[in-house]
Amino acid sequence: MGFLLVATDFVLGASTVRDYAVIGIVVILTLQVTLITAKVVQVLLATRTPVEPVTIKSTAARRTTFVTPTPPPYPNWSIETTKPLPYRPFKHNYHVTMGIRNLDFDDWIELDNEFPKFHDRKVARLEERGHELVATAPGEARIAALELLDEFRNWLPARYPTLFRKTDVGIDNLATGESFDILALNDPDTKTDPMEIAAKLVQDDLAIMLPGEDGQYYLKAGCIVLAGFWRLKDKLGMPLAEIHTSGDVPQFREKLQTPMERYFVRMKVDKPIARNNYFLQTDEDLGWSAAIGPEDSDTIGWDTAEYATDISKMHFRSERQTLRRLPKSGAIVFTIRTYFVPLTEIAKEPYVPGRLADGMRAWQDDVATYKGKRKYDKLVLDFLDAEHARQLAGGLDPEKEPSVYPM
Structure with a gap:
């Protein structure tokens, strides 16, 4: 005033x-x-709070009301007659990329008439060395594993009603006669690992990754039984980047690490993805390739492998991997389904030997080293070239080669 x-x-x-x-x-x-x-x-x-650098936090912490869509029954599925899908994920060239594509929830888990073979091999290996093949960290990882098992309990009987039946307490396998009480796993005193039960229900190996305080995703649970070339005990507890760098994945730091880590942070519960890869294996065991060394050895790898001399033992090995975020725990689940076929069989398919040979010749040196090419390249390329020449002589028209990746 x-x-x-x-x-x-x-x-x-x-x-x-x-x-x-x-x-x-x-x-x-x-x-x-x-x-x-x-x-x-x-x-x-x-x-005000001083501005400081912050770690990107995962969307895993965000609550969601998403419910996995119930799939329709797989058309005419039969444990006797439904053949494995013919994945042939190679091209005439080769580039290191994430190679991901969108996945329909109806196609999350693929089962076929090789289920009995895969199941029996899993059961045998779990009995032999289960302590090395399955593990789940306590706390968040076990909660995520139980969530995955509950997802299977609902999804599998809907998609494969002739193979599975949902029960009041769990799920029955109608082919093997197994009955799993999933609710009993909530007992804190139980010693059964939910990842082992989950892996027995599908042909895939399974892995669960969860974010740490630093924002990186860590391998916290898994049942890795049929991996062929790597062991769960070597990777358990590692962050995503170290899992790949410890395995000398070609060009990971240069091309894959940043987009992969960003994708994990941003991945949404309603956007599952899939990808395929391929390798050649010089022996015939789906579970473990003894060619790279004994499974209990401290040193395994192509450096110790013998040179391949028998084309009949060469196998084409392709993984179909799916990734999805679980809605309750926010964990990211890997399913890893291996397709394992004698090379002599896929070489009978039109265009396959020529395209695979071109793809192998396009491998850069680091890719060739990673895939062990030096141990089998002459044997395999001579065989593929001869098969391709035979197909051309039989009237195969290169101009009519279909382009439907990854089939």
């Missing part, structure tokens, strides 16, 4: 005093607003 008093101390005409009074009121109000604003700014500056 001080400014008003000063304005009215002058001996002036009434109208002039009125004018100055109005002006004074406006000025005082303006000053009050300015003072209040300054005070608010002062308080905000005094109480």
Whole structure:
């Protein structure tokens, strides 16, 4: 009010005093607003949190009400007659990429008439060395493993009703006669690993990754039984990047690490993906390739492998991997389904020997080393070239080769 008093101390005409009074009121109000604003700014500056670099947090922590869609029954599926899908994920060239594609939830798990063979091999290996093939960390990882098992309990009987039946407490396998009480796994005293049960229900190996405090995703649970070339015990607890760099994955740091880590953080529960890869194996065991060394050896790899000499033992090995985020735990689940076929069999298919030979010749040196090419290249390429020449002589038209990746 001080400014008003000063304005009215002058001996002036009434109208002039009125004018100055109005002006004074406006000025005082303006000053009050300015003072209040300054005070608010002062308080905000005094109480604000200093800006510091932050780690990107995963969307896993966000709650969601998403429910996995119930799939329709697989058309005419039969454990006797439904053949494995003919994945041939190679091209005439080769580039290192993530190679991901969108996945329909109806196609999440693929089963076929090789289920009995895969199941029996899994059971045998789990009995032999289960302590090395399956593991689940306590806490969040076990919760995620139980969630995965519950997803299977609902999804598998809907997709494969002639193979599975959902029960009040779990799931039955109608082919093997196994009955699994999933609800009993909630007992904290149970020693059964839910990942082992989950892996017995499908032909895939399974892995679960969860984010750590640093924002990286870590391998926290798995049942890896039919991997052929790598062991769960070597990778368990590792972050995503180290899993790949410890296995000398070609060009991982240069081309794959950043987009892969970003994808894991941003992956949505309703957007599953799939990818395929391929290798050549010089022996015939689906579970473990003894050619790279004994499974219990401290040193395994192509450096210790013998040179391949028998084309009949060469196998084409292709993984179909799917990734999805579980809605409750936010964990990311890998399913790893291996397709394992004698090379002499796929070479009978039109265009396959020529395309595979071109793809192998396009491998860069680091890719060739990773895939062990030096141990079998002459044997395999001579065979593929001869088969391709035979197909051309039989009238195969290169211009009519279909392009439907990854089949």
